[in-house]
Every structure is written in structure tokens, then in C-alpha cells.
Amino acid sequence: MKRDAGFVLSAIFLIVIFVLVAFGSLIAPYSATEFSPSSSLLPPQFPFIFGTDEFGRDVFSRILSGASFTLLPALAAAALGVSLGTITGLVAGYLGGRGDEIIMRLMDVLLSFPALILAMLIVVMLGGNVVNVVLAIGVVFWPRSARLVRSAAMDIALSEFIDAARARGESTLYILIRELLPNLWAFIIVDFALRCSYGILLTASLSYLGIGVHPPTPAWGLMVKDAQQYIQFAPWLVFFPCLAIALISICTVLFGEYIRRQLATPTRIARA
């Protein structure tokens, strides 16, 4: 199998990100929150390679320290949404008929809200803290994952090995978990990767709107929000957090795509 450049780059980048999440605030050369009025609004230069903001805080350090505030909620929300979606989709896809109809129409209700509006609604309702942000984004992702898993499960439920299991008299739980689920991992993992990148965008959007996180937390979305008033004379303040968000989203998607291809290989051989 040929290694493609996208995979190598995204894998390296993702490793870097994990290091950032774990040790970001340790690596950061300066404090993320301490003011330093003497060096405010400096353009990118040594030693402030991403410049400084209006309070003289080093943008590079803030991005490093802020990584975990953006990435961890996104990761947790993706895990929550995909888990809920997998369970719902699996059951709906296998049962079919009326059960499927009821479950999926409920999912459609959730789906009819625009993602950001629904997330905002939930956070505002439950109160603005990180746990609620995770919960809100998880609920946003739930119907989307459920749809994907359901359609894949419906496809596989038609296979004769499922009929064979039913004819043997296996319990529904056994069929769902031991026969169906192992054939869905490829879809679930790719979906998870995609949800991670959307999750990053959503957490960033929420923090940009000032929902869920509060200054001086160096969450990336919040940094963009605070910086936009300076965009004309200090564009680096907006540019670097945005770049971080974009790069991470792209890399997660590429990585997920690569995993999907790896996982898809055996089934493709089986069909040929």
C-alpha cells in the first residue's frame, strides 16, 4: 500500500497536537494569562513569533496553552455524539419497521435545528460551563451519527450471516454487538474523525460567541473574538488562532479518510 503524503503529514501533525494538549502550557515560553503592557500589540518577531495581543500576552504561548481548551471538549463531544448515534443507529437499522420509524423521526426533530443554534440553546439553558458545552455538541452530533450508522447497519443486516444468526436463534443483543457492530467499525471510526473536526469548529464557534468559556481562558475561538476589533492594525491576532483551528480540522479529516481506506481493504477484496 502506498503511503500518501496527506497521511504522513496529518499523522505527524496529530502527534504534535497530542503533545500540545498534554504539555501545551508547559512548553509555552510565556504565561498565557499574565499581562505585559510594555510589549502589547507587537507584530510577529523574535521572541514573540506569533506576535502579542493588546495586553502584551504572547499569542504563540496562548495558542499552545489553549489547545486543550478547544481540543478536549471537541474530542469528548465527538465521543459522546458518536456513542449515542451508534447505539441508536444500530438498534434502528437492525429493527427496521415501526421501531426504526419512531427512533428516526425523533432524530429528525433534533436534526431540524441548525447545529450552532441547538448547541447554543442547550448551553444557555443548562448554564455556561465546559461540561455543558460537551453535552450540547454531543446532542448535536447524535442524530447525524445515528443516520450514518443506521444506513450502514441496514445494509449489513440484509447479509445472510445475520439471517444465519437469527435462524440459529441468537438473541438480538448478540446479533447487534457480536455480528453487526464489528462490521461497522470502519464507518464509526471515520465518523468519529469527522465529528472531531466538526467538534473543533463548533467549540471554537461557541467560544467565539462567548458561550461556555470566559476570558481570560485562552480558548481559540475566544481569542479570535477578542482580537477581531484589532483586525485592521494587528491582523496576526486573528490569523494565528484561525490557522490553528483550520489546520487541526483538515488533519483530522485526512487522518480519518486514511483509516477508512485501511479498514475498507478486506471487504473490498471479499467483494472482488
Added chain:
Amino acid sequence: MSQQATLTVEHLSVSYDAGDTPLRAVRDVSFSIAPGEAYGLIGESGSGKTTVAFAMMNYLRGGRIEGGRILLQGQPIQDLPKSELRQIRGNKVAMVYQDPMSSLNPGIRVGEQIAEALRYHGIADRAGARARAVRLLADVNLPDPEAMVDRYPHQLSGGQQQRIVIAMALACEPDLVIMDEPTTGLDVTTEAVILDLIRELRHKINASILFISHNIAVVAKVCDRVGVLYAGELVEEGRVAEVIRRPKHPYTVGLVASMPSGTDRSQRLASIKGSLPDLTKVPQGCIFADRCLISRDVCLAERPPAIEVGPAHISRCLFPDEAQDVIQKAEARVVAPARAAGPAETVMHIDDLKLWYTRRRGLRVWHKPQPVRAVNGVTLDIEAGRTLAVVGESGSGKSTLARCVVGLVPPTGGAIEFHGERLGGRARQRGVKTRQRIQIIFQNPESALNPQRTVGEIIARPLKLYNCVEPSRIDERVAELMKAVNLPARYASRYPHQLSGGEKQRVSIARVLGTEPDLIICDEPTSALDISVQAAVLNALSDLQARHGLSYMFISHDLGVVRYISDRVAVMYLGVVVETGPTEAVFKAPHHPYTESLVAALPDLSGNGEKPEVRLQGTPPSPTARIKGCVFASRCPRKVGAICETTPPPVQNLADGRKLACHIPVDELARLQGAVPAVAVG
């Protein structure tokens, strides 16, 4: 052949890129087709027959012509620029594909699809093209061609669609028509009609035909000469009758002997052991040597030359006169199973079983839909240690019947009794013991095994579920079962995708054997397999029946297979059993008119003696239609009159244990089918 050949293929080699080493799919294949001749190319899956077909059109996606030449009327085609190739395609060389549904554009009227090629090649203008399309539809025997040109593909049956595709191919009066398995996806009776049509058209048109198929009997019906392709090499070539009667290559011998319709049922089918060689590493010697029962050291050293073994008969075998020995050698190793005689105990009694589906569409709650009567009152007995075959075409309800019996769908009416005990509708409502004793083997080996499980896990699962053996003995039992179906023990750790189709089907058999069942439902267990592999699976089933006293309910559309494997047969049409009886008796006249057309459609390898042929017209009525009289009345070539449509036919009992449901008295049927030549409805 003094005339210039329509098509000459000289030393053609084609490769596909597959990773590091190219896959050499076709190697050094040469043949030629004279004007007006029909040349058959036989081969199993992976033999490269479709690659050859696409090479003729210079249309190899991902493939490369490595060597050799293809001459169309003396003109080499592989160097032609794209624009000239387009002129040839459709105009001089036309193609008929396997699946008519996917070769027709669903959004365009069929007449327009035919006319398009005529206009593109400048043969006719708009009005002329339409008139021509109507004439072509008449040529392919479609009823009411004027109305037919304005239909969309989905309004036609599979057989009608394939006729449209043939009409399209003939539109520009091509010199060569390539037919790639044109009847494989069709029902047997439809296949017979299409083959008749191809034979008839051969007299009307001047085109040469390259006919590609995996079925020797089909090739025997339409072709003059045949080439046998094995793993990308042409191993034998000659006149059809000659090659079938006196094959001179061990592979052809095996192929002919593995056809159930060519074999007496007391004999075993000759299967070909092993599997295709890896074509990324083509062996130096004879390509068939590793599977050949008469191969010697010389065979491994060098590729055998094409040896003239008779007039216009060529074989690539160093020992063409010994080729026939393959059968004796294959048979020497296995004992033919003895057939039980006399009355037997009834294992399962199916009584007036009904399965109606009702499908509600959308929100039309007040509209009461007509149910689909998939199985509509079936009564059958399955005897211990015997095989009951259920035959029928697609839509006859035979698979639904099988699913009902194993408890996958609960019946809407009637009863199933197993050893005198009435069974619950769903598998889960039946006792563990009952479930264990009724097992099912599915049609498609690709989808019957969970791709995420190893072979060992798959076979072990029923053992654990039913506590067939102590947990500590499971591995041992799995090994025993694998041995029983001739699978090497090392396969236990493999995943299904690492196995061939025949091996997968044997895993399915091993899985059901573990529970020591009384009754196995075989739902078309060989229809997805190659003929030589089919033979191995059928042999395995016969052996196991003889050894364990198993009863089978064998669902199939293939009468050849049914005749070989079954003791009794039930013929289904539209959810109803129209005839039952001992297999040999049912295959002898007189039959129910539907059975008659099925038997007539069975391609015959012997090739001698034209039997009176009955062909079915039209399509079965919609399964939601409420039929008052005989289900077969709308297509019956022997319909007597209004009574067939208004009154259900009486069941007539025959002396030899047969039952058939028909208004025509048996004596009358005998007279019709014996003395008077049948009305051939073409």
C-alpha cells in the same frame, strides 16, 4: 477458410497492474472467427474471458495489451486512434452484456436508445431511425413493436430487456457481435427463449458472434466452434460437438464431467480439485499441471504446444489421449453414495402454508393494499434421509418457503410440523433442540459468513450456542468438522475473504453440520459457484447425507442440479406447488405444462435429437394479483379455456406417486406431450 476472417486474434496477452507485479490475466491467446460463424469462449470466473471480450473493443480499463494483435477484417485495431475506434464500436463491433438492466439507460425510451446509435453512425435520420428501431424490435420477436419503442426499460421484463439490448447491438448491422454471458442473469425459461432468438438471428444476419459463457451447455446450443479458456490460456479449441464428446484436455474433461445435466445421477460429479494459480506468478510449465490428475514431470518443465488432436481440434496437453483418464482417477477415490429406496419416515410436514406480505406505503392508512402472496398454500412432506428439491424461477416463492421453514419469517397461515410437533413461527419461539435440528445453508457464500470472524470462530459458534460439546473439546470438534468438508485445518485462523467461493460454502456446511441436524435447508447453495466447484459442493452434500442420514430441502432454479441431487421434487410457480413427485418420474412426460416448459428449457449436453420444445411467453402476473383460477393460466401454452382462469385446477394423483394441478386430464396431457409435436411459441 479461404475467406478473410471477421476477427483474428494472434498471440494476445493482457496484463493488469496489481501492486508490484502485473497480473497476467490473458497470455498468448489466438483464435479466429469466420464470417457468419459463432465462436464460444468458455471459462470459469478468473479465466480471463471477459478481458478477452473487452480487448476486442480495445476497451481495457486498467489493463494493457502486452503483446499480440487483434485484427478486425484484417485491420489491426489496437493502434487505432480514439476517433476511429468510436466508429468501429457499435458500428462494426457490437456488444451484449450480462445484465440488461444496467446496460440500458433507465431514463430513456428504449426506441430512442436504439435509434441513437443509428443516428450517431449516420445510418439513418430521425424518422428513419425510429422506423428502423421498430423493425429491429420485431426482429427480436418483441410483441407490438410500435408500442414497445416508447416504453422505458423498467416497464419491460428481464427477457424483454435483453432482447432490446440485442436489438441495439444489431442496429448498425455489425460484422461482429460480442455476447458476454447474455443469459446468465435470466430465468431458465427466459434463457431458453433468448438462446432460441440468438440461434434464429444467426440465420437472418451476417454477423459473426463471439459468445462468452461459463456454461458449456449454453455454448453448445448456439455456437459452431468453442475455445476453452483456463487461467488466461486457451487450452482447447474445436467444433462444439467434438469438444464436448471427445475432450482432449484434462480441464475440459473435468468441466464436462462436472455438469450435472450431463451426468447420470447414480454417478458422482467430477470436480476439479484445487484453485486457479496466482497469475502474478505464472508457472513455467503447463498452466493446469498443479490441478491435473495425469500431470507428470514433463508437464512442469515447459508449456505444452498447441497439438492438433483431430480435424480443427487443438489441445494444449502433452497427453491428449489420456485426458479422459481424469474421470476414472477422480472417481477411484470416492464411493458413489447409495440411494435409499422404499418408504421413509416423514421428518417435516408442511401443511397449507401461507405467507402474505402486506406493505403499507406512506400515510395512506385508509387504502387497503393487496398483499403479496409469496407462498400461497403449500403442502409438502420431507422424508428422512432423502432430498426434496423445490424448483422454481425467481418470484416463485421458493426462498420465502425456506425462510419460513427455518423460522426467519413467521407464516400468515398453515402449519409446519417437525417430527409430528407443530413449530413456532419464529426461530426464537422454537425449542433449542428443534432449532439445532433444522439448519440452513444460504445461497451466497460471500455474505453468509461474517467477514470479521475467523473460520474457526464461525464453525465453533453453533457448538457453543447449543452446548453440542464440552467447551474444552470445541477446538477438537471444529477440526473434525473441517476435515469432514475437506478443508485444511490451517484455515481455522483465516478470515472469509482469504477463502475462495467453494471453500466458503464448505465452511457454511461445516457450521451447520456441527449441530448434528436432521434437516438441512439448502437455499440455492451452488448457484453462486463455478461449475467445477459446484460439483465439489454437491458431492460433499451427497456424502454427508449418506454418512449421517441427513434430510435435505434443496431449493434451486437449476433443473440439472435438482435432477442429480434430489429424490423428490416440487415445482413452484407464483407461490403455489403445481407438481410434486419422485424426481425421475417428474422429469419424464407427461408433466404439468409449467414443468414441461422448465424441462424443455434445460440445455442438453447430448445435443442429439431435437426434442419438442415449449417456450414460455410473457411474464408472471403481479404477486399482488388475486388469481381465481390456475396461477399459470396467463402464460400456459396449453390453456384449455375460460375454466383455467375461473376455477382452481383439481389435483390429479398419478400412479407413480406424482401429483399435479391441472384442468387437463393426465391422459390428455400425455397425448399432447408425447404424440403431437408441441406448439412452439418462439
